[in-house]
Amino acid sequence: MTTVLKFGGSSVATIEQIQAISEYLQTRAAAGEKLVVVVSAMGKTTDSLLSLAKQITERPMIRELDRLLAVGEEQTISLLSIALNSRGVAAISLTGQQAGIDTMGIHTKSKIKAIRKEVLEEKLRTYDVVIVAGFQGVNEFGDVTTLGRGGSDTTAVALAAVLSKRCEIYTDVAGVYTADPRIHPTARRLDTVSYDEMMEMSALGSKVMEMRSVELAKKFDVNIFVGKTLASEGGTWIMDMTQAMEQKAVTSVSVVKNVLSVSIKHIPHSVAGVADIFEKLSQRHVNIDMISQTAFDGEVFLSFTCPLDEEAFLEEALAELTETFPQIKIDRHTEHAKISVVGIGMRDATGVAAELFATFRESGIPFYQVTTSEISISYTINEQDVEAAVAAIATRFKL
Structure with missing residues (x-):
């Protein structure tokens, strides 16, 4: 063997x-x-x-x-x-x-x-x-x-x-947890987690595994055990989806801090104009995340996030944008974080979004942008609210 x-x-x-x-x-x-x-x-x-x-x-x-x-x-x-x-x-x-x-x-x-x-x-x-x-x-x-x-x-x-x-x-670390134990000390270690959940968690802030190694494991059906070096306690198996995993809508909550949120108003409504914006950001190697766009009355409202440590590159791109589109208005928020819930059960479960919105309402925690994937929902919130938000979500979904 x-x-x-x-x-x-x-x-x-x-x-x-x-x-x-x-x-x-x-x-x-x-x-x-x-x-x-x-x-x-x-x-x-x-x-x-x-x-x-x-x-x-x-x-x-x-x-x-x-x-x-x-x-x-x-x-x-x-x-x-x-x-x-x-x-x-x-x-x-x-x-x-x-x-x-x-x-x-x-x-x-x-x-x-x-x-x-x-x-x-x-x-x-x-x-x-x-x-x-x-x-x-x-x-x-x-x-x-x-x-x-x-x-x-x-x-x-x-x-x-x-x-x-x-x-x-x-x-x-002793495995994969329902939340970062440094933020939520009562987070539970997961015995198993699916490839898809682990990839999503990695993309959304979990530092346990890099996403591309999990992608490789999924492609070649490699079971991964993650555990603490020389520890007797059990770790976490990352493997193919099981019936047990399907029964729980939310598996974990992940956090990315030091997020810079940007909103741009009064962009002329054209595909070429929006494409030009993202080309300028790409040329400065700004890592864009959480994109949302609405168009109304001939104008586009665009918002996105990027890592705070890329602020200098972002400012270069935005300065060039204001030359191209002098009528736009740009707002920046530098003390944001991204909080995401992940669960393969979301593919079949209903009402997860409703429960999350209710959790923010009941906790009095404001959020600014929401994006979703098949198995995750992400929010931008004030960085000072991270611990309270994680605790509220963990309590709501028994994490």
């Missing part, structure tokens, strides 16, 4: 933690398991390496940046292999290239093109534990490339897709 495990940067931040993980892996290998272990860089190593590059230039060559950032994971795999071999466990460390991970796309944001399964199978015939550097691979030119945010999770899921259909992700 082959199992793929992944340990995040906070789990391998010190030599003591690496030693503890090696002891745990030794126990599992002794029980007859073949293990493929993906690890991240130790603690804040990636940030430190990036800082070194930026001490030289604010715009390092992305090929060289990838080569530099890959060093972080390579340090961890070597140390973990040393720890395991010192315990008598047959282990070997492999870079992404050595593990047969082929990538495509641009540097720092590559995607996995293919995994040469035979490379890993050959190593597993000799070694009980194969340790693979997460977050990296090699492109068609032989250059090391990195996979961007959540890249180590993506590496682990991709390896599980070709080896075992089972992936265990270990991190500093």
Whole structure:
């Protein structure tokens, strides 16, 4: 039996933690398991390496940046292999290239093109534990490339897709919760959550898993276990939809803080005009969210949100817009948050929106914009109301 495990940067931040993980892996290998272990860089190593590059230039060559950032994971795999071999466990460390991970796309944001399964199978015939550097691979030119945010999770899921259909992700949280325990201390850990719910939660603010790794798991039917490193308590399984999941309309509530809300009035009513607005925002790489538009009496009212840390780029785009459309009026609100409820049961349940609106009314919490998907409803609210809103929603839907 082959199992793929992944340990995040906070789990391998010190030599003591690496030693503890090696002891745990030794126990599992002794029980007859073949293990493929993906690890991240130790603690804040990636940030430190990036800082070194930026001490030289604010715009390092992305090929060289990838080569530099890959060093972080390579340090961890070597140390973990040393720890395991010192315990008598047959282990070997492999870079992404050595593990047969082929990538495509641009540097720092590559995607996995293919995994040469035979490379890993050959190593597993000799070694009980194969340790693979997460977050990296090699492109068609032989250059090391990195996979961007959540890249180590993506590496682990991709390896599980070709080896075992089972992936265990270990991190500093005990699983997926109905709400962020730091905001709502009585939030419950979920035993199971569907791929679709987890993807929606990730897109709407949950930090447990990056959305693209869950998308990959769904595509290749990989069951993901998320749990706290070396903890005895159970974690959460991310898997295909089950009947039990369908019985509950709302599974969780997610929050994104530091949201900037923008409303633009008196835009001339034309498809070309609206398209021009979003082209200008795109040219400044502003990450737009929660778009809504109404048209009345020859004018368009447009509103959207974006991350607060993109305010400078937004202002550049808005300044250009006022030159093109001098009659428009722009309002900005910088102290907003987005709160979202997610549940696969919304596909069949009725009245969820009515209950949410009633919850805001009864709690006296104002909201400013509402958007929906098939399995989620999102609101922008004042950031100061986040804790009260989460508590009210959690109480209403027994989260």
